[in-house]
Amino acid sequence: MSQKPVLHAQGLTKVIGNKKLVNNIDLTIYPGEIFGFLGPNGAGKTTTIRMLVGLADMTAGKVTIAGYDLEKHFEKAISHVGGIVENPEMYKFLTGYQNLIHYWRMCKGVPKSRIDEVVNQVGLEKRIHDKVKTYSLGMRQRLGIAQALLHSPSLLILDEPTNGLDPKGVKEMREHLLQLAREENMAVLVSSHQLAEMELMCDRIGIIQNGSLIGVKEMREFRDEPTRKIRIIADPIQKAHQLLQQFLNTPVEQQDHALIMEVEHEKIPDINHFLVNENIKIYAIMHINQTLEDRFLEMTGGNSIA
Amino acid sequence: MPNFLRLLQNENMKIYRRTGTLAMIGILILVTIAFASITKYDESGYLFGAPTKQNNWQTELQQQITHDKQSLQEEDLPKPYLDSLKEQIALNQYRLDHDISPNEGTLWGFMVNTDSLTALIVLFTIIVASISVAGEFTWGTIKLLMIRSSTRSKILLSKYLATLGFAVSMLIVLFLFSLTCGALLYGVGNLSSPYLVYEHGGVVEKSMVLHIFTLYGLRCVSLLMMVTFAFMISTVFRSSSLAIGLSIFLTFTGNTIVGILSGMNVSWAKYILFANIDLTPYFQGSAPLEGMSLSFSIIVLSIYYLIFMALTWILFNKRDIVSGD
Structure with missing residues (x-):
């Protein structure tokens, strides 16, 4: 300014x-x-x-x-x-x-x-x-x-x-x-x-x-961040995890029946298409709203503020 | 300085818009009425009309003189008592010789007594002074007050002056109201009767009006000291209850404490604030304690006043404003 x-x-x-x-x-x-x-x-x-x-x-x-x-x-x-x-x-x-x-x-x-x-x-x-x-x-x-x-x-x-x-x-x-x-x-x-x-x-x-x-x-x-975190609920989860790991170059994390990853907005339909072609059942794909706190934690090196 | 006047207006608004303050004025007026009625009834047995009792004051005075003279004959009387007896006899004899009736049952006599009601004003002004500073801390309003473009000193001065203004208004209310009550109950006769003082071995006639003003004026000295004290305590401790409690406690026990200490022959008793706060003895020809004089007391009081003021100002200006929690 x-x-x-x-x-x-x-x-x-x-x-x-x-x-x-x-x-x-x-x-x-x-x-x-x-x-x-x-x-x-x-x-x-x-x-x-x-x-x-x-x-x-x-x-x-x-x-x-x-x-x-x-x-x-x-x-x-x-x-x-x-x-x-x-x-x-x-x-x-x-x-x-x-x-x-x-x-x-x-x-x-x-x-x-x-x-x-x-x-x-x-x-x-x-x-x-x-x-x-x-x-x-x-x-x-x-x-x-x-x-x-x-x-x-x-x-x-x-x-x-x-x-x-x-x-x-x-x-x-x-x-x-x-x-x-x-x-x-x-x-x-x-x-x-x-x-x-x-x-x-x-x-x-x-x-x-x-x-x-x-x-x-x-x-x-x-607000203008290029990548966002998403959560995918799929079945069978193990197979989906392996396939996605190969498909994307970013790490994919598994939490129970969900996979969590950080991707560009435009890539979400591709992921969906890819998994469907591989006969994986998809129940949901959703954004994870990262709180300000999470982002600040990332930015400041993970010190707890609360 | 129009800005400062506006600060004073603010402080006055905060004093007089409180229900408590209005109650104080009401209580002062009621107590004055009660005091006047009781005094009058006690003296004459009825409320209205000029007392008739004074018709035989000569005989009463004569009896008193004879009685005092008998007392003089007794042995082993302490010197101060002896002196006061002699003084009484001289004053009473003067009244008989010059046909001046005692002030009992007259407007002036009543006014002389009302000066003790200033104790109530001391009490109320201590409360107002304590709330003036500490109240802002208790209410939390001090923060908004301090983040305005006025220096802390100006705000404190406006509070101090507004409090003194309250004391003066209360004194005026008391004086005028007593005068009205007195005039209604005792009538306005005998106004020219002089105030008699025993000075340098002789009786002197003085103006009664001046005497009453002197009494009120001397009460103002202790009022000023106690209000300044309460102001200091409320600034130092930021607690109005502590300031009110401590100041009132000392006001009413100060004399006793000095009495006890001087009884124990403590040499520094005369330097205590409360030994000096009542200047009336000097105007009646004596001293509160041995080795004290009017100028000594004035110097001691001034030093106390300066210390109170300096502490209040330094602390109010320097200390951080923290919240109550």
Whole structure:
């Protein structure tokens, strides 16, 4: 990407006592992209995010947001960031609208009409004057997004935004984030431990394990992969295994009554034709949906991330 | 600094939109009414109308003087007690000579007593101060507060000032409400009666209004110290219950602790915060403990104040914000 990055983190490190929670993380995020920060609980996602928004001091490293050094020019740098860290905690004794007024007062040069705009954007018009203690988690999550959008930030940082949401809420959140990135050219950093979720909305994914960033990949690379894993259920299985081994140049693995192999998409009809000609009964041929985790495991050398 | 004013607005919103705060104001008003009614009833046996009892205050004072003079004859009296007896006699004699009735049963007399109700304000302000910082940690809202473009110092200052603002509002409510209750129950006669002090071996007349303001003002000193203390505890421990509990415990036992320590002749007792927090003795011509003076107490209080403030600010600015879990 040729655009200037919104967020640039270099050598981000956090040490508490003799424990290295975050180890030398480099991160660059560009406008208009959704960057997924993936890792199991306790891998250091939240600690990293805390440092990115100035909630925690970094032991070493440098963070630049929209060109401003986070430590030296905190107020300027952070004014480009909107976010939710962990749960969307709000003042429960206030109404949703009063909560937004509270955060609006802390933004410089934003007209008050912007409050109604973000309320409409997250679809909370009907309940915005109710006290937050009557809100469901999904509504609080929406209110959290609304407060993060108040000052039209160039970087949106959301820690586990789909945590605790029902499937409908997750879908809405995903569509919302995609819209913000595509239409408003906002850079979005989301963290999650849910791989499938990330796969659906992220442009790039960085995987964090034991405090280290072990790989950053573009989602496109995964989607356009030339070969895919398939599973064939056939009878007699032994004969089919031998024949296929000769027919294909790739290894074929046998699992009970199924054969598993990695082939190019175009080759699947040929395989079918070949086996039928050899009088093998075919019950099924199907794709194996490799999870993001599997692929990351391959990429990162099989270290367990869970 | 319009941005800072908006932060103050936020803090005020968070104080006064809480049901608990409104309950505090309600309780303060109810207690003032109850206090006024009970005092009046206890003094005169009825609630409304000016007391008639003061008609024979001369005889009562005369009896008191005779009694005190008899006490003076007794041997082995400790010197402080002796001094206070002499002072009492001089003051009472002055009242008889100049026809100044004692303040019992008058509006001013009542107002002098209401200053003890500031203890309630100390209690409430400690709660508000403790929730102001620690509450944000308990609610988890501190994170969203800190990732806005305001420095931590500005946010902390807005919280501190809003809390002090709450204390001042409560004092004004108490003062005005006491004045109203007092005026209704005692009437507004006798307002010109002076406040008598025994100074340098003689009786001096002073303004009663000034005396009442001084009493309230001195209560503000301990209010300020205890609120700053609670503010510090809630920043250090990030727990409002601990801050509330510890501050209230010390407020109400501080004097006793100092008393016990000074009874044991501990030399450093005079450096304890609670030995200095009540400045009223200095204005009545004595000192809380031997070797203390008004300027000594002011210096000790200032040092405590600076330490509280420095700790609060340094910790709030430096420490990482971690979640409750």
